[in-house]
Amino acid sequence: METPSPFDLNEAIRRWQENLGKSPAFKADNLEELASHLRASVQKLKATGISEEEAFQIATRRIGEHGALEREFAKTNPFATWSLPLILFWIVAGIYVFQVVFSLVCGILVLRHTLEMRDFQRLVVLRTSTLDQVYQAFSSHYDPPLSFAPTLSIVMVLVFILGVRWAVGSWRGFGAFLRSFEHPIRTALGLVVLGNVAIHLPHILSGFQMDGVWDNLADLPVVNDVLVLVMVFLARRGLRKTAPMDGNCSQSYENPNPG
Amino acid sequence: MLSKELVAASTTTLVLSILSEGEEYGYALIQRVNELSGGEVQWSEGMLYPVLHWMEKEDLIESEWREAESGHRRKYYRLRKEGRKALHAEKEQWMAVHNLFTKLWKPQAHLT
Numbered sequence: 001m002e003t004p005s006p007f008d009l010n011e012a013i014r015r016w017q018e019n020l021g022k023s024p025a026f027k028a029d030n031l032e033e034l035a036s037h038l039r040a041s042v043q044k045l046k047a048t049g050i051s052e053e054e055a056f057q058i059a060t061r062r063i064g065e066h067g068a069l070e071r072e073f074a075k076t077n078p079f080a081t082w083s084l085p086l087i088l089f090w091i092v093a094g095i096y097v098f099q100v101v102f103s104l105v106c107g108i109l110v111l112r113h114t115l116e117m118r119d120f121q122r123l124v125v126l127r128t129s130t131l132d133q134v135y136q137a138f139s140s141h142y143d144p145p146l147s148f149a150p151t152l153s154i155v156m157v158l159v160f161i162l163g164v165r166w167a168v169g170s171w172r173g174f175g176a177f178l179r180s181f182e183h184p185i186r187t188a189l190g191l192v193v194l195g196n197v198a199i200h201l202p203h204i205l206s207g208f209q210m211d212g213v214w215d216n217l218a219d220l221p222v223v224n225d226v227l228v229l230v231m232v233f234l235a236r237r238g239l240r241k242t243a244p245m246d247g248n249c250s251q252s253y254e255n256p257n258p259g
Numbered sequence: 260m261l262s263k264e265l266v267a268a269s270t271t272t273l274v275l276s277i278l279s280e281g282e283e284y285g286y287a288l289i290q291r292v293n294e295l296s297g298g299e300v301q302w303s304e305g306m307l308y309p310v311l312h313w314m315e316k317e318d319l320i321e322s323e324w325r326e327a328e329s330g331h332r333r334k335y336y337r338l339r340k341e342g343r344k345a346l347h348a349e350k351e352q353w354m355a356v357h358n359l360f361t362k363l364w365k366p367q368a369h370l371t
Binding site for chain 1: 284285286287290303304305306308309312313316329331332333334
């Protein structure tokens with residue numbers, strides 16, 4: 001039964017572990033336990049008369065598909081799948097969405113003359129610089145009276161999304177990136193709120209009284225763009241390393257020894 | 260074959276029951292369930308480990324890495340006091356369901 005074979009079980013298992021280890025859902029202890037399981041499984045399968053390589057292939061299939069394993073393990077190591085890029089993504093995305101909605105609403109209200117600037121300030125608790133832009137853009141004092149702010153914020157959202165897509169490498173990767181949280185919706189909403197509170201903190205702290213220093217600090221577009229730049233450029237490498245985004249992992253461990 | 264829902268519902272109890280007979284490592288647990296059920300209960304192998312880790316976190320079981328005869332290390336799981344208590348409670352519940360079905364299905368068995 002012991003025929004000489006170029007297949008090296010230890011090497012195959014090491015590569016399988018390495019592949020799995022790219023995901024933060026697995027701790028070193030988990031990987032060792034799974035490897036120990038594979039060894040036992042290969043041993044048992046080999047006893048039926050098949051080759052070590054075939055036994056390894058069957059054993060890896062039985063232990064489970066990469067994505068499914070990752071999801072289950074992530075549940076026991078919930079915080080392992082948190083990543084700084086993802087947290088930043090939701091914070092920045094939240095700020096952008098807020099800006100778009102807010103500037104559109106303001107734009108429409110001012111355009112329909114249902115609100116005067118003074119009433120507006122009384123109504124809206126958080127007076128953002130976007131609001132100022134919108135008012136200027138839509139007011140008759142402004143020349144030309146373009147729908148400048150809403151358009152600008154929509155363009156900025158598109159730039160932001162394209163930037164993240166570029167950082168991740170593909171649209172599919174973008175999807176995987178968003179799903180790599182354990183509780184995406186709940187956590188994302190929390191971060192969206194957090195981001196908006198943080199960005200409006202200068203206004204809140206100053207009791208909504210604008211003075212020069214706070215006003216500059218709360219200059220939304222600048223803060224947003226800095227965050228986006230930091231995220232896209234610094235995270236590009238880290239993102240590709242930490243998350244199994246392109247779906248290649250399952251293919252490579254089903255056929256660990258091509259040729 | 261057992262449905263996915265039933266497998267999920269019974270996994271913890273099965274693990275507790277097998278470990279009540281003595282310590283065991285993951286692969287052997289799966290083999291044991293396969294043999295005892297005649298292949299009716301099939302766990303997706305890798306999925307057992309997160310369950311074991313959760314049970315360990317809940318103090319139902321504890322684990323220890325030890326060297327096997329092959330020279331490779333294996334992680335053995337054994338029952339803890341809490342686990343024994345949990346098993347006792349689980350047993351009562353499963354037996355209640357079992358008894359209920361036995362009573363309900365008895366007359367039908369005579370008819371067919």
